Amino acid sequence: MGYTVGQVSDFTGITVRTLHHYDTLGLLSPGDRSPAGYRLYGDAGLARLQQILFYRELGFPLDEIATILEDPQANALDHLRARHRLLTGQIAALQRLVEVAEHAMEVQQTGVDLTPEERFEVFGEVTFDLTYATEAHLKWQHRPGHQRAMARAATHSKEDWAVLMAEAADWRLRLRAAFDAGEPADGERAMDLAEEHRRHLCRWFTPCPTDMHGRIADDFAADPRAFALLVPPSAQRPGLAAYLRTAVHANAVRHPPPA
Amino acid sequence: MGYTVGQVSDFTGITVRTLHHYDTLGLLSPGDRSPAGYRLYGDAGLARLQQILFYRELGFPLDEIATILEDPQANALDHLRARHRLLTGQIAALQRLVEVAEHAMEVQQTGVDLTPEERFEVFGEVTFDLTYATEAHLKWQHRPGHQRAMARAATHSKEDWAVLMAEAADWRLRLRAAFDAGEPADGERAMDLAEEHRRHLCRWFTPCPTDMHGRIADDFAADPRAFALLVPPSAQRPGLAAYLRTAVHANAVRHPPPA
DNA sequence: GTGGGGCCTGACGCCGGGTGAGGGTCAACC
DNA sequence: GGTTGACCCTCACCCGGCGTCAGGCCCCAC
Numbered sequence: 001m002g003y004t005v006g007q008v009s010d011f012t013g014i015t016v017r018t019l020h021h022y023d024t025l026g027l028l029s030p031g032d033r034s035p036a037g038y039r040l041y042g043d044a045g046l047a048r049l050q051q052i053l054f055y056r057e058l059g060f061p062l063d064e065i066a067t068i069l070e071d072p073q074a075n076a077l078d079h080l081r082a083r084h085r086l087l088t089g090q091i092a093a094l095q096r097l098v099e100v101a102e103h104a105m106e107v108q109q110t111g112v113d114l115t116p117e118e119r120f121e122v123f124g125e126v127t128f129d130l131t132y133a134t135e136a137h138l139k140w141q142h143r144p145g146h147q148r149a150m151a152r153a154a155t156h157s158k159e160d161w162a163v164l165m166a167e168a169a170d171w172r173l174r175l176r177a178a179f180d181a182g183e184p185a186d187g188e189r190a191m192d193l194a195e196e197h198r199r200h201l202c203r204w205f206t207p208c209p210t211d212m213h214g215r216i217a218d219d220f221a222a223d224p225r226a227f228a229l230l231v232p233p234s235a236q237r238p239g240l241a242a243y244l245r246t247a248v249h250a251n252a253v254r255h256p257p258p259a
Numbered sequence: 260m261g262y263t264v265g266q267v268s269d270f271t272g273i274t275v276r277t278l279h280h281y282d283t284l285g286l287l288s289p290g291d292r293s294p295a296g297y298r299l300y301g302d303a304g305l306a307r308l309q310q311i312l313f314y315r316e317l318g319f320p321l322d323e324i325a326t327i328l329e330d331p332q333a334n335a336l337d338h339l340r341a342r343h344r345l346l347t348g349q350i351a352a353l354q355r356l357v358e359v360a361e362h363a364m365e366v367q368q369t370g371v372d373l374t375p376e377e378r379f380e381v382f383g384e385v386t387f388d389l390t391y392a393t394e395a396h397l398k399w400q401h402r403p404g405h406q407r408a409m410a411r412a413a414t415h416s417k418e419d420w421a422v423l424m425a426e427a428a429d430w431r432l433r434l435r436a437a438f439d440a441g442e443p444a445d446g447e448r449a450m451d452l453a454e455e456h457r458r459h460l461c462r463w464f465t466p467c468p469t470d471m472h473g474r475i476a477d478d479f480a481a482d483p484r485a486f487a488l489l490v491p492p493s494a495q496r497p498g499l500a501a502y503l504r505t506a507v508h509a510n511a512v513r514h515p516p517p518a
Numbered sequence: 519g520t521g522g523g524g525c526c527t528g529a530c531g532c533c534g535g536g537t538g539a540g541g542g543t544c545a546a547c548c
Numbered sequence: 549g550g551t552t553g554a555c556c557c558t559c560a561c562c563c564g565g566c567g568t569c570a571g572g573c574c575c576c577a578c
Contacts, residue, residue, distance in 0.1 A: 006555065016556090021535055036543055038556055054393070058356055058363075062534075077367045084360045091353045094346055097317055101343045104317075108336045131313040265524060275525085280566060295574055297525055321565075 002032050002040030012049060027066050028052060058083050103141070104134040110153045132225040145212055149205035156204070164204050171196060172231055175244065179237055185246035194244065194251035210252035217248035261291050261299030271308060286325050287311060317342050362400070363393040369412045391484040403471070408464035415463070423463050430455060431490055434503065438496055444505035453503065453510040469511035476507035 005016045022028040023039065028049055030039035041049075048069065055065045060083060068076055140146045156164065175193050183189045194213075201208040201216075208216075220227040220241045227241040264275045281287040282298065287308055289298035300308075307328065314324045319342060327335055399405045415423065434452050442448045453472075460467040460475075467475075479486040479500045486500040 004556075015535080017535060017537085020558090034543095034556090036556075037558095038543085050391075054363075056534095058360055077364060080360055080364045080367060084357060084364065087353055087357045087360060091350055091357065094350045094353070098343060098346045098350065101317055101339055101346060104313075105336060105339045105343065108339060131309045134313070263525075274566080276566065276568080279527090293525095293574095295525075296527095297574085 002030075002034075002042050003046070004034075005039050005041075008041050008046070008049070011046070012053065014049070014053070022049075022052070022062075025062060025066070027062055059087065100134060100138065103137040106150060107133040107137050110150070133229075136226065143215070145206040145208065148207075149201075152205050160204075164200075167200060168230075171200065172235060175231075176235065176237065176240070179240055179243050185243045186250035190243070190247035191251040191254055194247040195255060197244075197248070198251070210248075210255060214249055214252050217245040221245040261289070261293075261301050262305070263293075264298050264300075267300050267305070267308070270305070271312070273308070273312070281311070281321075284321060284325070286321055318346065359393060362396040366392040366396050392488075395485060402474070405465075407466075408460075411464050419463075423459075426459060427489075430459065431494060434490075435494065435496065435499070438499055438502050444502045445509035449502070449506035450510040450513055453506040454514060456503075456507070457510070469507075469514060473508055473511050476504040480504040 003011070005019045008014070008019060009016050019028070019039070023030065028045060031042040031045050032040040034040055051069060052065055055068060056062070058080075060068070060079070064079065068079055137146075137150070171193065178189050178193060194217075198208055198210065198213045201213070220230060221244070224241070227236070231240065262270070264278045267273070267278060268275050278287070278298070282289065287304060290301040290304050291299040293299055310328060311324055314327060315321070317339075319327070319338070323338065327338055396405075430452065437448050437452060453476075457467055457469065457472045460472070479489060480503070483500070486495070490499065
C-alpha cells in the first residue's frame with residue numbers, strides 16, 4: 001500500500017529526481033518506506049504534492065511553498081497577492097524588453113540586404129552601435145520623420161548606400177576643413193554645409209524642414225554617440241558637434257522653412 | 260591609460276565580480292594589464308561591454324552573446340527574432356499564471372474573515388483544496404451563477420457558515436441513509452433530497468434552477484474532487500455521486516423549472 | 519612605516535533540479 | 549535456483565550567473 005517514486009512520477013509527470021530532491025529538502029517526505037528502503041507515498045502525500053506543484057507553477061520558491069503548507073493555510077492569500085504583484089511586474093518588464101527587441105530588430109534591418117563584407121565596405125568606420133541605435137530609436141520613435149527615415153533606409157540598395165556614404169564622407173571632409181580654417185559657425189561657408197546636410201537627409205531619409213534639422217543637430221551636440229554615427233570619432237575635433245549645431249541653427253534663420 | 264575594474268564598475272553599475280567573471284569566460288578580456296596585474300579596459304572594451312549589457316538585458320545567455328559578438332554581426336537579427344519569440348512566449352505564460360493567481364485569490368477569499376481555527380471548525384473535514392478549487396474556478400468562471408455564488412460565499416459570516424455546514428452535514432447523513440437503505444435514485448425520497456440540496460444552494464449561494472442543478476450534479480459525478488467538496492471521502496460510498504446525479508435529474512423532471 | 523583602500527586569484531554557495539556512478543531489490547522466465 | 553531487466557537506493561558532481569568570503573599583493577597618503 002503506497003506508491004513508489006516511479007509510480008508517482010508516472011501519475012504526475014514529475015521526475016523521480018525531483019521527488020528525491022523534495023524529500024531531502026523535507027518538502028515532501030514519503031509517508032513510509034518499504035523494507036528495502038523504497039519511498040512509499042500515500043494519498044496524503046499525493047495531495048500535498050498537488051499543492052506543491054500548484055504553488056510551484058505560480059513561481060513560488062520551494063522554501064516559501066514549505067512555509068505556506070506548514071502554516072495552517074492562514075495567510076496563503078498574502079503570499080498569493082505578493083506573487084501576483086511580482087508576476088505582473090515581470091510581465092511589464094518583459095513587455096519593455098519585447099519593445100526593445102522590436103526596435104533593435106528594426107534598427108538591424110538597416111542595410112539588411114548587404115552581406116557583412118558589404119556592410120563593412122559601406123559603413124566603414126561608422127560602425128553600427130546597436131546598443132545606442134536602439135536606444136535612440138526608442139527615444140525618437142514618436143518624432144515625426146523618424147519612422148519614415150527608418151523605412152527609407154531599409155529600402156536602400158548597396159549602391160544607394162555607397163553613393164550616400166561617399167557623399168557624406170566628402171561632406172565631412174569639407175566640414176572639418178571649414179572648422180579647422182576657423183570659419184565662423186554662423187558664417188556663409190558653415191551655413192552652406194549645414195544646408196547641404198539638410199538636403200542630404202531629405203534626399204536619402206525623410207523630408208527635413210529646418211526646425212527638424214535643428215532638433216537633430218541639437219542631438220548631435222548633446223550626445224557624442226549620436227554624433228559618432230555622422231562623424232566617426234577618429235575624424236572628430238573637440239567642439240565640432242557644437243560648431244555644426246550653431247551652423248544648422250544659423251542656416252535655419254537664414255533659410256526659414258516654407259510657410 | 261585604461262580603466263581599472265573599479266572605475267568600469269563605477270561607470271556602468273556592473274560589479275567587479277561580473278567583470279572578473281566575463282574575463283574568465285573570455286567574453287570580455289581587458290585590453291591590457293598594469294605591471295601589478297590590474298586589469299585595464301580601453302574604449303574598445305567599454306564599447307564591447309555596452310553591447311554585452313544590451314544583449315544581457317534582453318535575456319541572452321552569455322555564451323550566445325559571445326557568439327553574436329564574435330560573428331561579424333551578420334545574423335544578430337536571427338538571434339533577436341528568436342529572443343523576441345521567446346520573450347512573447349514568456350509573457351503569455353506569465354499572463355496565464357496571473358490569471359491562475361487571481362482565481363486562487365478569489366477562491367481563497369471564501370471564509371476569509373474566519374480565523375484558521377474557525378475555518379477548521381466550520382469546514383472540518385471538507386478540507387479546502389486550493390489546487391482543485393482554483394482549477395474549478397477557472398473552468399466554471401463563465402458558467403452563469405458561479406460568479407454570484409463566489410460573491411455570496413465571500414460575504415458569509417462565521418455564523419452563516421456554521422448554520423450552512425450543519426445543514427449540509429445533516430443532509431449528507433440522510434442522503435447516505437437513503438443510499439444505504441437501497442432507496443431507488445429516482446424514487447421520491449432521493450428526489451426530495453435532491454430538491455433539498457437545490458434549495459440549499461439557492462439559499463446560500465445562487466439561484467439554482469433545475470437545469471443548473473443538473474450540470475452541477477454532473478460535475479460531482481464526473482470529478483471525485485468536486486464531489487469531495489460536498490461529501491468528504493471518509494463519508495462517501497462507491498456510486499454515491501452517481502446516485503445523487505440520477506436523483507437530481509429525476510427531480511428536475513418531476514419539478515420542471517418555472518418557464 | 520603604516521593604515522586604508524583597491525586589486526588579484528581561488529574557492530564555495532545559491533536554486534531547482536539533471537545526470538551519472540555504483541550497487542541493492544523485485545518479479546518473471548528459463 | 550540462476551539470470552535478466554526494470555526498478556530503487558545513496559552519493560556526488562554539473563548547469564548559469566554571478567555573490568561572497570579568504571588570503572595576499574599594490575599604491576597612495578600621512
